[in-house]
Amino acid sequence: MTPKPTQYPVQRRFGLWGLWAGxxxxxxxxxPLAGLILAMVFxxxxxxxxxxxxxxxxxxxxxxxxxxxxxxxxxxxxxxYPRGDALGLSSDLEQAVFLSAVGLLVVTIGVRTxxxxxxATLPRRKHSGLPEYDIGRLFWLVVAVYWINWAVEIRPIxxxxxxxxxxxxILAFRMVLLCLLLVSIxxxxxGYRYGAAALILVCVPTVxxxxxxxxxxxxxxxxxxxxxxxxxxxSRAERRRSYHRMCQAAALVAVLFFTGVVWVGGMKTVxxxxxxxxxxxGSPMEKVVAFGSTLVSTAPRVSMAAGVEQLTAxxxxxxDYFSIxxxxxxAIVPHANGSMTLRALxxxxxxxxxxxxxxxxxxxxxxxxxYVGIQAAGDESGTSVGLGYIPEFYIEYGVxxxxxxLFLYGALIGGLYIGLRQVAPSQALFVSxxxxxxxxxxxxxxxxxxxxxxxxxxxxxxxxxxxxxSRGWFQRRFSSPATIGMPQRRRGIVTAPAHGARRRHA
Numbered sequence: 001m002t003p004k005p006t007q008y009p010v011q012r013r014f015g016l017w018g019l020w021a022g023x024x025x026x027x028x029x030x031x032p033l034a035g036l037i038l039a040m041v042f043x044x045x046x047x048x049x050x051x052x053x054x055x056x057x058x059x060x061x062x063x064x065x066x067x068x069x070x071x072x073x074x075x076x077x078x079x080x081y082p083r084g085d086a087l088g089l090s091s092d093l094e095q096a097v098f099l100s101a102v103g104l105l106v107v108t109i110g111v112r113t114x115x116x117x118x119x120a121t122l123p124r125r126k127h128s129g130l131p132e133y134d135i136g137r138l139f140w141l142v143v144a145v146y147w148i149n150w151a152v153e154i155r156p157i158x159x160x161x162x163x164x165x166x167x168x169x170i171l172a173f174r175m176v177l178l179c180l181l182l183v184s185i186x187x188x189x190x191g192y193r194y195g196a197a198a199l200i201l202v203c204v205p206t207v208x209x210x211x212x213x214x215x216x217x218x219x220x221x222x223x224x225x226x227x228x229x230x231x232x233x234x235s236r237a238e239r240r241r242s243y244h245r246m247c248q249a250a251a252l253v254a255v256l257f258f259t260g261v262v263w264v265g266g267m268k269t270v271x272x273x274x275x276x277x278x279x280x281x282g283s284p285m286e287k288v289v290a291f292g293s294t295l296v297s298t299a300p301r302v303s304m305a306a307g308v309e310q311l312t313a314x315x316x317x318x319x320d321y322f323s324i325x326x327x328x329x330x331a332i333v334p335h336a337n338g339s340m341t342l343r344a345l346x347x348x349x350x351x352x353x354x355x356x357x358x359x360x361x362x363x364x365x366x367x368x369x370x371y372v373g374i375q376a377a378g379d380e381s382g383t384s385v386g387l388g389y390i391p392e393f394y395i396e397y398g399v400x401x402x403x404x405x406l407f408l409y410g411a412l413i414g415g416l417y418i419g420l421r422q423v424a425p426s427q428a429l430f431v432s433x434x435x436x437x438x439x440x441x442x443x444x445x446x447x448x449x450x451x452x453x454x455x456x457x458x459x460x461x462x463x464x465x466x467x468x469x470s471r472g473w474f475q476r477r478f479s480s481p482a483t484i485g486m487p488q489r490r491r492g493i494v495t496a497p498a499h500g501a502r503r504r505h506a
Contacts, residue, residue, distance in 0.1 A: 007050050009232040014046025029076040033094055033101075037069035040101050044108045048115070054183070054227035054431040057417065059219070060443040061108055067388075067445035068100040071316035074309070082313035092326035096319055096391075099326075099399070100445075103390045106403045110410020117411070118418035132480040133428065135191035138181040141478065142198045145174045149205040150284055165455075169462035172436060175220065176463070178202055179432035182224045186245075187428075208287035210272045212263055216439075218256045223435050225249040257311075264314050265307025267298050318388035318446035321372045325391050329398075333371055336396045341405070344450035348457055364448040371395055386446030393449070409449075413442055416460050423464045425471035433463050 018039040026035025044065055045058035072093070075081045081093070178198060185195045199217065206214040228245035230238055271294055274280040280290045313320075329335060347359075363384040368376040376385040389409070393402040417434060424430035441447075441456035 008047065009051050010049045011046045013231070014042040014049070018042030018046070029073070031076050033097055034069075034073055034076050036101055037065070037073060037097070040069070040105060041065045044104060047108050047112050050115075051232075052427070054223050054435050055229075056223060056431070056434045056438050057111060057413075057442075059223050059226070060438050061104065061111075063439075063443045064104055064107075064445045065101075067315050068097065068104060068319060069316075070312050071319060072097045074312045078309075082309045082316075093320075093323040095326055096323040099394065099402075100319060100322065100388075100390050103393075103403065103406050106406045107410035107413075110407040110412075111414040111417075112410075113407075114411035114414020114416075115418055116414075118415045122418065122422055132188055133180065133184045133478050134480045135181065135184055135188065135194055137478050138177065138184060139191075139194040139198055142174070142177050142181055143201060145177065146202050149202075165458055166462060169459050170466070172440070172459065173433075173463060173466050175202075175216070175436045176429070176432045178217075179220055179224060179435050180428055182221065183227070183428050183432055186224065186228055204288055205284050207291045208284055210275050212260075212268070215256065215260070218252055219439055220435060222249050222252050222256075223439070225252070227431070260311050261304060261307035262295075262299050262302050264311045265302040265304075267295060267302070270294055270298050318386055318391065321368060321374075321387050322391040322394070324372045324374075325387070325395060328373060329371060329395055332373075335398050338396055340392060340396055340449065344453050347450055348454040364451070367392065367395075367448065386444075386448060388446045389449040389452055390445065409453075413438070413456070416456060420460065420464065420467075424467050425475055429467060429474075433467060437463055 018041070021042060022035035022039030024035075025038040026032050029035070041062060044061040045055070048057040048061065049055050050057075071082050181198055182195055185191045199221070203214065203217045206217065225245045226249050229242045229249075231242060233239050233242065271280075271291065274290070274294065280287055280294075282290075364387065365376040365385045367387040368374050368385050371391075372387070390402070390406065393405045393409075396402070397405055417438070420434055420437065421430045424433060437456070437459050441452055441459060444452070
């Protein structure tokens with residue numbers, strides 16, 4: 001009897017890799033804590049990397065691991081903490097790193113528990129998931145929903161304030177369609193020109209934002225490429241193909257890192273100033289041209305060494321503040337004892353379209369001011385400086401209470417992941433929706449818990465409704481007629497034919 005394949009095929013492999021990375025890293029850097037950070041990256045990602053699904057949750061946990069450990073690793077390698085003198089870091093930095101690393105491991109255990117518990121409780125839905133989607137039709141659908149970005153800037157808050165977040169999530173669903181197109185192209189190994197054209201169409205207008213919104217599309221592409229990695233496959237050709245996809249993903253990571261260095265090292269300040277003082281204005285395309293000119297003039301002046309330090313400091317800013325929180329709470333400022341969690345629950349229980357007068361969630365900078373003791377810029381300057389949900393749970397409950405809260409939060413994320421699978425009409429649509437939803441609301445270490453919780457729940461509800469309402473029409477309109485009822489080739493994401501479906505040949 002052939003044993004049933006595990007749903008977590010790289011867990012043991014990553015567990016061993018993490019052990020070796022931790023031992024070698026700890027010895028080379030002369031720091032057991034650095035070794036724990038390196039091991040944590042493998043342990044967190046391997047524990048939730050599921051067979052035949054895009055590695056969405058591994059990406060989110062891996063990115064948070066980067067936020068937790070990058071500045072500390074930088075300090076061990078270079079000999080100084082990035083911008084540490086400017087921030088006035090406390091002596092509790094190592095404790096902040098340790099608590100964050102352990103906290104992230106607890107979140108991972110919670111995610112895995114939530115996934116396994118929901119999977120055991122709910123019957124696994126047999127996706128009718130017509131095995132392949134029509135790439136040409138999907139491409140034109142993506143064009144239809146994204147072309148407006150080239151003409152006007154869409155601001156949901158200016159359309160209908162009370163429903164602005166719902167409108168934002170409906171617009172975000174467009175990226176689900178883009179992801180589905182990319183997944184279908186890699187599964188079927190054809191239509192690459194459609195993918196390139198769609199990425200250009202979607203990516204170019206994102207550069208006009210004062211924020212680094214352009215990173216979302218490369219992150220999505222990385223997740224889709226990594227989803228083709230199948231080292232457990234018995235097919236030598238498929239393992240070779242997996243290796244090529246991971247090389248492509250690694251190249252994209254390198255490009256994105258260089259882009260981040262240029263952005264943080266000089267481009268961000270110049271571009272935001274140009275938008276703020278009105279020297280750059282006009283239509284989206286006029287701003288795109290201005291962005292290109294600014295990039296050409298600014299990039300050569302960026303110091304790579306300074307840019308790497310600034311990027312590292314930016315990624316780990318929340319951890320820096322956590323080290324100061326550990327000095328001040330509860331010695332100077334008492335624990336919140338659940339008041340912020342109740343605030344978050346009260347906020348999400350009152351949707352704005354039903355309670356238009358409910359209090360706004362102000363800039364997250366209030367946490368920095370109250371618990372870190374630094375007068376960070378806030379609403380008065382249109383800025384929000386994040387502390388992070390792990391430090392926030394420490395402020396709420398201290399140690400060890402924070403770990404119970406982190407476990408429950410992780411279990412909620414795991415439950416929502418399986419819940420999204422239950423409502424999606426196909427496996428490909430499920431992983432595409434997950435690849436958009438969770439990186440937006442679960443990959444950020446610095447976000448305030450109230451905003452994380454409200455964001456992930458609202459996005460789940462909007463995506464679930466859209467998937468459920470459109471399921472019949474979408475499957476009929478965009479599935480490839482020649483493959484209805486036929487099993488999909490085992491390349492990346494697998495969807496089985498509907499029970500009882502008749503096999504038809506083109």
